[in-house]
Amino acid sequence: MFKWKKLGRVFNPVDFKNTPEWMKEFAQAPSTLEFKDFIRVYFSCRPKADKNGQYVSYSAFVDLKKNNLFDIIRISQNPILNLGKLGTFDEFGTYPVSVIQEDKQIRCYYAGWTRCESVPFNVAIGFGISTDGGTTFQKQGDGPILSYSPNEPFILSGPKIRRFNDKWYLWYIAGRKWITANGNPEPVYKIRMAISKDGLNWEKLDKDIIENRIEENEAQASPDVFFYEGKYHMLFCYRYSSEFRGKERGYRIGYASSIDLINWERDDSKAGIDISEEGWDSEMVAYPHVFKLDNKIYMMYLGNQVGRYGFGLAELETK
Amino acid sequence: MIWRKKGLIFNPSHYKLPNNCKEFAQSPQVIVFSDFIRVYFSTRATDPSNGKYLSYVAFVDFDLRFEKVLNVSSNTVIPLGNLGCFDEHGIFPMNVLKEDNRILAYTCGWSRRVSVSVETSTGLAISNDNGLTFQKVGTGPIFSSSLNEPFLVGDSFVRNYDDIYHMWYIYGSTWLNETSKEPPARIYKIGHAISIDGYSWKKQESVQIIPDKLGIDECQALPTVIKIGDTYHMYFCYRQATDFRNNPNRGYKLGYAYSKNLQDWVRDDANAGIDNSESGWDAEMMCYPHIFSVEDDIYLLYNGNEFGRHGFGLAILEKN
Numbered sequence: 001m002f003k004w005k006k007l008g009r010v011f012n013p014v015d016f017k018n019t020p021e022w023m024k025e026f027a028q029a030p031s032t033l034e035f036k037d038f039i040r041v042y043f044s045c046r047p048k049a050d051k052n053g054q055y056v057s058y059s060a061f062v063d064l065k066k067n068n069l070f071d072i073i074r075i076s077q078n079p080i081l082n083l084g085k086l087g088t089f090d091e092f093g094t095y096p097v098s099v100i101q102e103d104k105q106i107r108c109y110y111a112g113w114t115r116c117e118s119v120p121f122n123v124a125i126g127f128g129i130s131t132d133g134g135t136t137f138q139k140q141g142d143g144p145i146l147s148y149s150p151n152e153p154f155i156l157s158g159p160k161i162r163r164f165n166d167k168w169y170l171w172y173i174a175g176r177k178w179i180t181a182n183g184n185p186e187p188v189y190k191i192r193m194a195i196s197k198d199g200l201n202w203e204k205l206d207k208d209i210i211e212n213r214i215e216e217n218e219a220q221a222s223p224d225v226f227f228y229e230g231k232y233h234m235l236f237c238y239r240y241s242s243e244f245r246g247k248e249r250g251y252r253i254g255y256a257s258s259i260d261l262i263n264w265e266r267d268d269s270k271a272g273i274d275i276s277e278e279g280w281d282s283e284m285v286a287y288p289h290v291f292k293l294d295n296k297i298y299m300m301y302l303g304n305q306v307g308r309y310g311f312g313l314a315e316l317e318t319k
Numbered sequence: 320m321i322w323r324k325k326g327l328i329f330n331p332s333h334y335k336l337p338n339n340c341k342e343f344a345q346s347p348q349v350i351v352f353s354d355f356i357r358v359y360f361s362t363r364a365t366d367p368s369n370g371k372y373l374s375y376v377a378f379v380d381f382d383l384r385f386e387k388v389l390n391v392s393s394n395t396v397i398p399l400g401n402l403g404c405f406d407e408h409g410i411f412p413m414n415v416l417k418e419d420n421r422i423l424a425y426t427c428g429w430s431r432r433v434s435v436s437v438e439t440s441t442g443l444a445i446s447n448d449n450g451l452t453f454q455k456v457g458t459g460p461i462f463s464s465s466l467n468e469p470f471l472v473g474d475s476f477v478r479n480y481d482d483i484y485h486m487w488y489i490y491g492s493t494w495l496n497e498t499s500k501e502p503p504a505r506i507y508k509i510g511h512a513i514s515i516d517g518y519s520w521k522k523q524e525s526v527q528i529i530p531d532k533l534g535i536d537e538c539q540a541l542p543t544v545i546k547i548g549d550t551y552h553m554y555f556c557y558r559q560a561t562d563f564r565n566n567p568n569r570g571y572k573l574g575y576a577y578s579k580n581l582q583d584w585v586r587d588d589a590n591a592g593i594d595n596s597e598s599g600w601d602a603e604m605m606c607y608p609h610i611f612s613v614e615d616d617i618y619l620l621y622n623g624n625e626f627g628r629h630g631f632g633l634a635i636l637e638k639n
Contacts, residue, residue: 086503087435087494088469114438117431119403127466141466148440150457154403177458178403185402200466 002233002255002272004299004314009280010070011062012310013045022047022058022079028307029096029158029222030300032291033106033134038063038073039293040134041300042080042108043311044095056083057093059110061134066293069313081110081128081137089114089124089144096222096287098161099134106130107199108137109159109170112144119178119185123157124148125170127200146170146194146202154178155187158221161199164232164261168199171223171234179217181242188241191223193262209264210236210256217241221251222287225261228297232258235271235288235299247275251286251306273299273314280309287311320552320575320592322619322634327600329379330630331362334391338375339364345374345627346412346541346607347620350422350450355389356381356613357450358620359396359424360631361411373399374409374429378450383613385633397424397444397453405430405440405460412541412607414476415450416517422446423517424453425486427473428460435494435503439473440464443518461518462488467525470494471507474541477517484514485581487542487553490525495536495560504560509539511581528584529555529576536560539574545610545617551578554591554608554619567595571606573621593619593634600624601632 013019013027023045031042040063046055059081063074080097084090090112097110112126124144128137146156155175162169173189180186191210194202212218223236234256240249255271256264276282281303289300297316303309331344340362347360358381361374376397380390397413400406406428414425426442440460444453464470471491478485489507497503508527512520531537542555553576559569575591576584596602601623609620617636623629 084469085494086496087432087438087471087491087505089464091434115433116403117433118407122403124464141469143464143466143469145466147463147465148405148459149463150443150455150459150461153400153405153457153459175403177401180402187403 001270003317004273005317006273006276006281007313007315008070009303009310009312010064010300011041011043011072012280014309016075019075020077023060023075024048026057026308027310028057028302029287030289030302030311031096031098031160032289032300033099033101034291034293035063035134037066039066039069039291040064041311042097042099043307044097054115055093057095057113058083059094059097069293069298076135078136080108080135081139084112084139085142088112088142089122090126091115092121094126096158098159100161100163101134102163102199106134106137107161109145109161111157111159119187123155125156125159125172145200146172149204149206151206152192152204155189157189158223160222160224162225164227168196169225169261170194170196170202171225173221173223179241186241187219188217189219189221191220191236193223205262209262210234210254211266213254213266213268214238215240219244220254222289224288224290226290226292226297232261233290234258234264235290237286237288245305247283250284251302253285253288253301273301280304281312320590321637322593323637324593324596324601325385325633325635327623327630327632328381328385329358329360329388331360332629334379334388335393336362336377337392337394337396338362338377340375340377342628343374343626344377344379344630345622346609347622347631348412348414348609349611349620350415350417351611351613352449354383356383356385358631359413359415359450360627361409361413366408371431372409374411375399376410376413376426385618392451394452396451397426397455400428400430400458403430404428404458405438405463406442408437410442412474416477416479420447422450422453423477425475425477427475435505437471439471441473441475441488456518462486462512462520465522465524468510468522471505476542476544478544479517480546480581482515484517485544486512486514486520487528487544488512489540489542498561501561506536506538506560507540509542509555529553529574530586532557532574532586532588533559538563540571541607543608543610545612547617549579551581552610553577553584554610556606556608558606567603570604571626573605573608600629607631
């Protein structure tokens with residue numbers, strides 16, 4: 001059973017007056033990469049909404065001092081990925097990203113957003129490689145690396161790339177159905193996974209790996225897996241499929257464990273983190289990302305309005 | 320190849336069609352039964368929410384000599400997809416492959432987009448009632464966009480040769496930016512994939528197997544393949560990327576290629592053996608070919624002017 005000690009908010013984009021136009025709002029889905037002298041936190045952000053109230057999303061990073069993760073030493077000056085060409089899957093957004101270094105290569109797997117007519121959007125997973133030490137990434141094609149299939153009909157999003165036992169693992173979400181709530185289409189999505197020898201050609205497990213708890217239409221996101229004390233742990237977030245934009249039915253962080261990476265046992269009582277009494281994470285906790293630094297284990301996560309006001313940090317309390 | 324045209328054989332406006340469909344009988348594709356020929360085609364209804372088209376599959380049964388219409392489907396052959404699915408706004412075309420106890424259907428599903436008009440992917444459905452109805456294997460596609468085939472995967476045509484399923488299909492290469500005259504225009508090319516089960520496919524991935532005749536902006540569509548002797552013959556249609564709807568000089572024409580090994584194709588439109596008529600229903604445009612055999616005869620079904628709004632016609636291959 002985990003117990004996380006909240007350390008506070010690390011980055012709130014609204015606090016920074018000099019950020020570029022494309023980084024005015026939101027800092028979503030943090031994903032870290034350790035460098036020699038700093039921790040880089042990739043996240044996704046947005047310019048202000050257009051005249052129709054619609055957003056595009058970009059991805060960016062902040063670099064944090066290793067001995068004080070609240071000390072921001074650098075903010076990226078350009079998006080790490082360009083938006084896609086006309087008609088491509090990532091024309092309107094690159095969010096979230098998951099970054100990994102393997103040998104000397106830094107790769108990113110990201111979700112690309114397009115706009116649809118009957119529903120607001122669709123999402124598929126793209127792939128980029130960095131040749132400048134993780135400052136920018138070049139897409140390896142105009143199309144997605146992981147796309148739709150009979151039981152994953154739309155919204156392939158939230159990729160989390162990991163390496164275990166000489167294999168590549170990708171946890172992600174896949175849409176199950178669109179429901180109509182108060183006249184608006186809202187997606188239901190579930191946590192899925194795929195395995196690969198090279199990180200390019202993927203074999204989908206083709207099943208939901210986390211059972212539903214709060215309702216059949218529970219939406220699950222951000223499946224973040226790490227190995228600790230002899231088994232695999234997953235933190236993720238979940239919410240109701242309708243009226244989820246407030247405290248009562250919004251995102252909470254859930255927990256599951258596995259010994260083989262395939263079969264997962266959900267037990268949210270072991271997540272060890274919940275909403276605060278007040279403040280930036282008093283309505284929601286969402287999009288967990290766990291990383292290790294100097295023998296300590298940390299979690300980055302989002303608070304109210306799914307990261308509109310940035311992300312915060314918690315530390316695992318050792319027994 | 321020399322073809323003798325038999326003329327327009329099916330006009331959809333002469334029949335009552337299911338799903339409130341009125342016009343269009345596009346991309347005819349057949350199953351030959353022992354005593355009749357079933358021709359599936361895509362026809363159109365109007366979406367009540369916005370007046371746009373929805374494509375539905377229907378069929379017409381002919382006698383074995385295409386002399387009379389025996390029956391037209393009165394029920395839904397395959398439903399369109401649910402909200403947000405790849406085939407929510409249409410299935411066009413549908414390719415059918417009869418096996419021992421089942422019929423496979425490779426569907427091209429359409430869903431509308433915002434910055435461009437549409438996206439497509441290929442789905443799979445199976446019939447266990449001799450092709451009256453088809454059940455989808457899932458709500459999503461079996462064959463879709465990939466790293467180097469970024470959009471508009473569709474028009475699948477599947478045949479089994481030597482226990483390997485071969486799929487010829489099209490993939491989008493470019494959406495051209497809108498101009499003062501036209502919205503964004505798509506360009507697509509013919510590709511090839513293989514499978515051992517008809518379900519999991521391996522693409523050649525962004526390998527254009529038929530060279531362009533009109534330059535890089537040529538659009539190639541609806542490949543259909545038949546083996547005659549030791550040669551594989553492919554028909555397809557091709558057009559310019561823009562100003563193709565009303566300008567006969569830029570609209571769909573039939574193209575032809577042949578191969579001895581299913582890998583290397585020689586484009587040879589000069590020997591297609593069929594061309595637009597001087598006047599009439601297939602004078603301005605010819606598109607969506609489908610080639611098949613009935614006993615010793617080889618037939619070609621195809622659409623004419625206005626992409627098949629007024630139905631499809633038939634040609635028969637002249638014997639040497």
